[in-house]
Amino acid sequence: MASTHVRCMNAANKQVSYANNSSLQKIVLLKTRPLLEDTIKQMLSKVLPATCIKVADLGCASGPNTFFPTYEIMNTITRICQQAHCESPELQVFLNDLPDNDFNTVFRSVPAFKESCFITGVAGSFYDRLFPSKSIHFVHSSCCLHWLSKVPKEVENNNENVYISSLSPPNVSEAYSEQFRKDFSKFLRLRSEEMISGGRMMLTMIGRRSTDPTSKDNCCIWELLTKSLIDLVAKGLVRKSDVDSFCIPLYYPCEDEVRKIIQKEGSFVLNEIDKFEVNWDFEDNDYNKNFVFEKNKSGQNVANCIRAITEPMLVNHFGETIIDNLFTRYAQHVSEHLLCEKTKYVNIILVMTMK
Numbered sequence: 001m002a003s004t005h006v007r008c009m010n011a012a013n014k015q016v017s018y019a020n021n022s023s024l025q026k027i028v029l030l031k032t033r034p035l036l037e038d039t040i041k042q043m044l045s046k047v048l049p050a051t052c053i054k055v056a057d058l059g060c061a062s063g064p065n066t067f068f069p070t071y072e073i074m075n076t077i078t079r080i081c082q083q084a085h086c087e088s089p090e091l092q093v094f095l096n097d098l099p100d101n102d103f104n105t106v107f108r109s110v111p112a113f114k115e116s117c118f119i120t121g122v123a124g125s126f127y128d129r130l131f132p133s134k135s136i137h138f139v140h141s142s143c144c145l146h147w148l149s150k151v152p153k154e155v156e157n158n159n160e161n162v163y164i165s166s167l168s169p170p171n172v173s174e175a176y177s178e179q180f181r182k183d184f185s186k187f188l189r190l191r192s193e194e195m196i197s198g199g200r201m202m203l204t205m206i207g208r209r210s211t212d213p214t215s216k217d218n219c220c221i222w223e224l225l226t227k228s229l230i231d232l233v234a235k236g237l238v239r240k241s242d243v244d245s246f247c248i249p250l251y252y253p254c255e256d257e258v259r260k261i262i263q264k265e266g267s268f269v270l271n272e273i274d275k276f277e278v279n280w281d282f283e284d285n286d287y288n289k290n291f292v293f294e295k296n297k298s299g300q301n302v303a304n305c306i307r308a309i310t311e312p313m314l315v316n317h318f319g320e321t322i323i324d325n326l327f328t329r330y331a332q333h334v335s336e337h338l339l340c341e342k343t344k345y346v347n348i349i350l351v352m353t354m355k
């Protein structure tokens with residue numbers, strides 16, 4: 001399951017579009033902004049003077065976040081060049097996502113950038129080659145690399161769980177971890193072919209704190225989706241066999257797994273690796289001091305966020321008719337969960353230099 005078209009986010013014409021439900025990912029971008037600036041500064045100190053800096057944003061999606069990294073990178077370059085009294089280089093930005101991403105909306109909203117910034121769309125998987133050899137100075141990707149190229153096939157005995165759960169047989173977490181190792185190693189090898197020596201890469205992905213793959217920060221959000229599907233099985237709206245054969249193609253690694261893969265693959269020096277947390281409910285954030293917890297509202301926010309990123313694959317597997325019902329139940333389960341416990345996503349952030 002999960003061929004590339006169903007792994008895209010909900011398009012702008014959908015009731016719960018990614019464009020209108022990506023505030024959580026925006027918070028991740030805001031939190032990583034200082035490190036992005038520093039990384040660009042360091043990269044420029046190695047590659048200037050240059051006539052054109054080539055930057056790739058992998059997994060750009062479609063919506064208000066799509067141009068955020070481009071603005072930040074462009075502004076940082078302009079500021080640094082002004083301070084150094086030198087002319088800014090031209091900037092070519094490649095916005096990449098899967099071919100079924102809502103690129104029409106992206107292209108229609110290409111803002112009026114400065115004349116020296118050129119935007120290009122690149123449709124394809126970042127688990128394949130995307131750019132000519134030794135052509136890219138800087139690679140950025142936020143909230144994408146926990147998406148796998150496919151569901152590992154060894155998870156067929158995962159019963160009704162849609163992801164790793166405390167009830168999954170041990171081979172399930174091993175298979176997910178192995179699929180992530182293969183995918184991330186391949187990603188690094190491909191980017192090393194495309195990037196210039198001394199180029200930088202900054203990646204943010206969802207991960208987990210504990211080395212235990214059945215820990216809450218890895219499993220809980222998806223266990224609640226399993227619970228919602230099982231509710232629909234009990235109502236006779238979904239077949240149990242359909243739940244048994246459905247798994248999500250993503251994996252939340254721990255820091256140690258990520259570090260070891262980078263070291264073993266060997267093309268990059270790992271300059272920085274860190275973790276930070278964001279609350280499941282995007283409204284409950286450091287920038288919103290007036291936040292007051294309302295369980296139903298929080299549950300709905302989390303449900304919309306998960307719906308915007310999973311609806312195409314759920315429709316592909318279960319059909320369209322269950323979706324509203326499923327996410328009504330999911331919002332209720334999340335509300336009840338948040339009443340007992342404030343749960344957070346763990347994000348892993350890393351900066352690397354191409355050897």
Ligand SMILES: C[S@@+](CC[C@H](N)C(=O)[O-])C[C@H]1O[C@@H](n2cnc3c(N)ncnc32)[C@H](O)[C@@H]1O
Pocket residue numbers: 007008009022025026029058059060061062065066096097098101124125126127141142143144147148149309
């Ligand atoms: C949660 S969105 C993040 C989007 C954006 N970077 C942001 O911060 O809002 C993840 C994006 O990764 C894309 N994606 C997933 N797997 C991909 C792959 N193999 N190649 C390219 N893009 C991929 C999805 O289509 C989706 O647009």
